[in-house]
Amino acid sequence: xxxxxxxxxxxxxxxxxxxxxxxxxxxxxxxxxxxxxxxxxxxxxxxxxxxxxxxxxxxxxxxxxxxxxxxxxxxxxxxxxxxxxxxxxxxxxxxxxxxxxxxxxxxxxxxxxxxxxxxxxxxxxxxxxxxxxxxxxxxxxxxxxxxxxxxxxxxxxxxxxxxxxxxxxxxxxxxxxxxxxxxxxxxxxxxxxxxxxxxxxxxxxxxxxxxxxxxxxxxxxxxxxxxxxxxxxxxxxxxxxxxxxxxxxxxxx
Numbered sequence: 001x002x003x004x005x006x007x008x009x010x011x012x013x014x015x016x017x018x019x020x021x022x023x024x025x026x027x028x029x030x031x032x033x034x035x036x037x038x039x040x041x042x043x044x045x046x047x048x049x050x051x052x053x054x055x056x057x058x059x060x061x062x063x064x065x066x067x068x069x070x071x072x073x074x075x076x077x078x079x080x081x082x083x084x085x086x087x088x089x090x091x092x093x094x095x096x097x098x099x100x101x102x103x104x105x106x107x108x109x110x111x112x113x114x115x116x117x118x119x120x121x122x123x124x125x126x127x128x129x130x131x132x133x134x135x136x137x138x139x140x141x142x143x144x145x146x147x148x149x150x151x152x153x154x155x156x157x158x159x160x161x162x163x164x165x166x167x168x169x170x171x172x173x174x175x176x177x178x179x180x181x182x183x184x185x186x187x188x189x190x191x192x193x194x195x196x197x198x199x200x201x202x203x204x205x206x207x208x209x210x211x212x213x214x215x216x217x218x219x220x221x222x223x224x225x226x227x228x229x230x231x232x233x234x235x236x237x238x239x240x241x242x243x244x245x246x247x248x249x250x251x252x253x
Contacts, residue, residue: 026127172206199224
């Protein structure tokens with residue numbers, strides 16, 4: 001984790017703190033718990049990073065940065081450190097920070113003093129329709145981009161509340177004991193997104209070997225990105241240009 005990332009919808013990860021606690025079914029097989037145990041660390045203990053806290057200040061090239069991939073930016077145990085993290089974010093406007101949370105009820109009371117910040121995208125994780133309320137809570141917050149990650153997608157998402165959203169990510173669960181995502185579930189979300197003109201990003205099918213299952217849906221990749229990003233990269237021809245890294249160069253139109 002750091003200056004580059006294998007996560008398909010970002011370019012880098014930044015973990016000013018790591019460790020988390022499970023709060024919903026999507027947390028059951030989270031990769032963070034496996035990885036922390038592999039390193040001999042307790043994944044339930046939220047700890048300030050000794051080496052990565054100030055990392056974005058050293059990254060000169062603009063990056064899309066998934067923030068807190070090993071924790072939750074709004075987790076209560078990080079309240080002491082969050083103000084400094086916001087200061088780093090606000091002082092690096094050349095970066096774009098993608099903040100994804102399962103705790104949207106804590107966002108409003110823990111925003112940066114100068115909110116809204118134009119270089120911050122706010123998102124919520126939603127694994128099944130029981131948690132559509134997270135989207136409603138997110139929509140109460142002013143943000144440059146509001147997005148939702150349906151990963152792991154554990155149930156069909158009919159009547160997905162897309163109003164107010166700028167982006168939807170879909171992905172199946174991966175790793176040991178993963179719960180499979182059905183093809184019709186992913187296709188339904190894609191069709192709902194296109195009907196609502198919301199960009200759709202299909203991250204992966206998942207599985208124990210996600211590399212074998214790939215990320216092709218109906219014969220193609222779906223790498224659609226928020227319109228705020230597209231607007232900055234559209235050529236006069238109307239096609240989407242390369243955005244920083246080669247992996248995000250071929251965005252869908």
